[in-house]
Amino acid sequence: MAKQEKTLQQAIADRRATPSFDGKAIPAEDLHKILDAGLHAPSGYNMQPWRFVVVQSPEQKKKLRGASYNQAKVEEASAVIVACGDADSWRKDLDAMLQLGREGGMPESYADQARSSVPNYLSSFSADQMKAWLNKQVMLAFTHMMLMAEVIGYDTAPMEGFEQEKVREVLRLPLSYSVVALLAVGHLQGADKFDGGRFEMGHTVFGEEFGKPLLLK
Ligand SMILES: Cc1cc2nc3c(=O)[nH]c(=O)nc-3n(C[C@H](O)[C@H](O)[C@H](O)COP(=O)(O)O)c2cc1C
Incomplete structure (x- = not known):
């Protein structure tokens, strides 16, 4: 029987940064759905x-734990999705991206413009700007994965507690890759973490300009 999926609203409400996982293997079809x-x-x-490196083997999870300040959940999770950004991807993938777009109806005029504007824009970046740009993009995909995992009944733990160079070494990452965050996926073991709560909307959301309250009528 097909598992009951949560609505996105329910998944967002239920999600906690899971403190500990039971370590059971994750079915390939579920992993595929999360990654997709x-x-x-x-x-x-x-x-x-x-770019994502999915770590499931006990040996690699153990090594990854060693590169992640010994956080036990790295080893306990069913899978750890290591989310990376590739600073060179635009050089390698521009033509393939344009081809994909054409298949979906991208106008030739758009493709022509992108062929020059993408390299112009991205080649002007400093290393720090590239890192910031990659972080933005990668965390969007990461968040899609985290929420899809919750929708189909998994628990997750996002992690920034890792040592960049050590993770790079464990995963044998190319030089142009940087590690952005780790996403542990599995099933909660033991008690869930407390709900840390969130600031009320007036603290973080403004209307029209900074400092003005957003009036939702
Ligand atoms: C990008 C990111 C990195 C995080 N890194 C870690 C981490 O390395 N270790 C950890 O225990 N929790 C980590 N967390 C979990 C946060 O502490 C947690 O999300 C926050 O306290 C709010 O709790 P909640 O997710 O249960 O609502 C991270 C969360 C995010 C979004």
């Missing part, structure tokens, strides 16, 4: 500069 949701995220110019 991420790959449907939007990205600047549709360049899709994200």
Whole structure:
């Protein structure tokens, strides 16, 4: 029997940064669904500069834990999705991206413009700007994955507690890759984390300009 999926609203309400996982393997079809949701995220110019390394083997999870300040959930999770950005992806993928677009109806005039504007824009970036750009894109795909995992009944834990160089070494990442965040996916073991709460809307949302309250009638 097909599992009952949560609505997005329910998944958002239920999601907690899971403290501990039971370690059971995740079925391939579920993993595929989670990853596929991420790959449907939007990205600047549709360049899709994200790359994901999915770690499931006990040996790799153990090594990854060692590169992640010994956080036990890295080893306990069914799978850890290591979200990376590739600073060179636009050089390699521009033509393929334009071809994909053409198949979906991209006008030739748009393709012509993108062929020059994408390299103009991205080649002007400093290393820090590229890192910021990649982080933006990668975290969107990451969030799609996290929420899809919740929708289909999994628990998740986003993590920034890792050592960049150590993770790069464990995963044998190319030089142009940077690690953005880790997403542990599995099933909660033991008690869930407390609900940390959120600031009320007036604290973080403004209407029309900074400092003015948003009036929702
Ligand atoms: C990008 C990001 C990185 C995080 N890194 C870690 C981490 O390394 N270790 C950890 O225990 N929690 C980590 N968290 C979880 C946060 O502490 C948690 O999301 C926050 O306290 C709010 O709790 P909630 O997600 O249960 O609502 C991270 C969350 C995000 C979004």
